[in-house]
Amino acid sequence: MAAYQLAQEALAAEFSARWAEILTAVEARELATSLTELSTQYQAAIRESAVASRTLSIAFYRLVRALETGRVIGGPGYRPGASLGSLWADFNRATGKRTGTGAREPLPVDTRNPFPAEDIGREAERAAETFRQQVADRVAKHERERPGREGSAALDDPALIAWERDFLESLKTAGSGAGGQIVQDGGRDMIHNALQNDPGAIGYYRATEGSPCYFCALMAARGAVYKSKRTAAFGAHPHCHCQAVPIFSRRYQLPDANTSFARMWREFGGGSLADWRAYYTKT
Template structure:
């Protein structure tokens, strides 16, 4: 992987993470006004505010994703996609113009590069997928409610049962209410984070599936991944069936006569796996345009660590060892 490409991938997940983290912070600020004893009213106010905020941030996430994908594809293939907006489409653009667009939407510093003037042909026969706004709104409501007001309601009911049935002058009950409100505020904020960057992830996923130049996908971690996300990243790229047929299958690991014979091979990975994201996750699934080995620096490190940590183990035992290793090293 070229240094410029690796840096862009890193910049992209960081830009999306900033967006999601900002929404998470605003969710926590608004959640401070939620009263567990008048949850219907105060929770509804919080939910309405967060939905309006998330709708706007989804647009930002989508714009960032499109600008990233146009620049990333140009750097990898020499060809790019049309602008996301309905602007007149020229036959060519330049790397410099694509970098300007990425810097604008990601609020990053634009550093001049020697190849800024390189001309990049635009593949004009491509249509960006539309955002399923209503579907995403429903997903946001379900996620926010389940991780916020509904979860708090359950904890309040449990506390009322355990602490003299919810007497307001009972110190234990009041402490339980305070703890439950704080905990659900955090889970709700994580849900808001994920919903804010849903559109960017969706755009790259669906656009790359329609892109004839894409031969596979890979997971890029957020720098502090859980064990499952680190395992996905350690696999490098998974390839489409057509790319695998042309390329003769996955590369066998060094020092192995048959990669399938290794006892500590990682669980099989699919595109569905690569595009699953838990609450608080800022990893990204990105397209791959070449069967040349696709490994970010983090992915190479996780690959080496997997081999070391799971040596002599298989199945559930290997996964458990890997999970312990990653959890012990997370910040």
């Protein structure tokens, strides 16, 4: 699980680095006239990393399922004669690390394809809307507030240079956070929808990063979430690295972090989300 989570985080980080590189090539005063090109590059960067996120999630889902049930599931990436050894090899390839290995005997096959079809249009719409909110709208506001925009401020004014630098940094942070969420949602949605379509799956639990926010800690405190229409969504937010880990047997074991958050929730004793946030922050 750790290797999967780290690999998904790395994909979000790669996207963030690419977005920062894209912005570095543009002068702050040229942002308003470069939005069309920036939008194209932003969406292309999201697309590339989201595809990798989905490939990784399929390899992870198929491997976890085989380890827990002794059977391999069909769908994208399935090859006849798949074994634990070949599934580990697929996962290692997707993570870029050697994380494990297994026997080479072919596994029994469940031919059903639980993985949802890639929705390129929805992803593109979401990326375009995210760019508008996190970049284009901010640039428009920035232009309205620019000191000396009528020509009274010198381009080498130290205060203006610092102001522009801080603005570019804010665009990097906002754009990478929201875009990174779309990247990881490519994998998160793939796994969560596969759970709903796979008769062999019974639910999932939320694996958090080292120091999750109060919301993610609360969601992790729920422990196993058994699949139903009511649980057909996985909440994430910008800069969130939580992942849904599929469960195929009642003999699952939760990570220590989930158990700790559950204990913390019991000790909290109930209250509003704001009360929980205050309690969690102080604990």
